[in-house]
Amino acid sequence: xxxxxxxxxxxxxxxxxxxxxxxxxxxxxxxxxxxxxxxxxxxxxxxxxxxxxxxxxxxxxxxxxxxxxxxxxxxxxxxxxxxxxxxxxxxxxxxxxxxxxxxxxxxxxxxxx
Amino acid sequence: xxxxxxxxxxxxxxxxxxxxxxxxxxxxxxxxxxxxxxxxxxxxxxxxxxxxxxxxxxxxxxxxxxxxxxxxxxxxxxxxxxxxxxxxxxxxxxxxxxxxxxxxxxxxxxx
Numbered sequence: 001x002x003x004x005x006x007x008x009x010x011x012x013x014x015x016x017x018x019x020x021x022x023x024x025x026x027x028x029x030x031x032x033x034x035x036x037x038x039x040x041x042x043x044x045x046x047x048x049x050x051x052x053x054x055x056x057x058x059x060x061x062x063x064x065x066x067x068x069x070x071x072x073x074x075x076x077x078x079x080x081x082x083x084x085x086x087x088x089x090x091x092x093x094x095x096x097x098x099x100x101x102x103x104x105x106x107x108x109x110x111x112x113x
Numbered sequence: 114x115x116x117x118x119x120x121x122x123x124x125x126x127x128x129x130x131x132x133x134x135x136x137x138x139x140x141x142x143x144x145x146x147x148x149x150x151x152x153x154x155x156x157x158x159x160x161x162x163x164x165x166x167x168x169x170x171x172x173x174x175x176x177x178x179x180x181x182x183x184x185x186x187x188x189x190x191x192x193x194x195x196x197x198x199x200x201x202x203x204x205x206x207x208x209x210x211x212x213x214x215x216x217x218x219x220x221x222x223x224x
Contacts (some may be wrong), residue, residue, distance in 0.1 A: 031210060033210075040216060040217075041216060042203060042214075042215055042216040042217050043157065043214040044117075045211055045213075048211060050210050056211070059213065090157070097209065098145065098206070098210045099144075099162075099208070099209035101162070102147075102159065104156040105159070106156055107156060
């Protein structure tokens with residue numbers, strides 16, 4: 001099992017460009033999440049999908065959109081990248097119901113110039 | 114929304130000593146409190162969690178305590194080893210899905 005995978009690993013964008021971060025899990029988990037991690041700020045939730053067909057905003061959703069493509073895949077889109085979106089992005093997944101361990105992917109390091 | 118504060122931001126201990134990291138939360142409706150460990154350049158991984166109907170939980174050298182009245186919870190690591198060196202994050206959740214993380218504690222265990 002690969003667990004949670006993310007592509008790409010690294011990306012450099014210019015201000016105003018768009019891109020989609022991809023995430024997939026092979027653990028048959030119902031719930032998936034997108035976080036960003038900035039130095040000294042911990043992990044902040046952007047969006048999550050408690051189950052296939054649902055998405056909800058987290059703490060910092062502005063400037064992002066998500067798509068729960070199917071049970072395995074959850075993508076994060078930046079429509080018009082800004083330097084403030086320079087960060088490390090982590091995808092995670094967890095099993096049925098809340099209060100379950102969240103398994104994280106390896107992360108995507110994004111730089112917006 | 115929920116606000117989680119974590120202290121200290123850095124902690125240095127000698128191998129074999131104990132380490133304690135404390136977190137406070139603002140929303141009394143929070144009922145799930147996990148702790149994650151993140152080694153340098155790696156992804157966060159769950160090390161222990163506690164639910165609001167439990168006051169303490171232990172797993173070998175790691176324990177977590179929860180005081181619902183005071184709205185704080187703590188991570189205790191005993192007999193620390195160099196491989197315990199990492200950043201530790203506490204989190205609190207109302208729904209069990211959306212985790213609100215503290216800003217992290219960088220623990221250094223020196224031989």
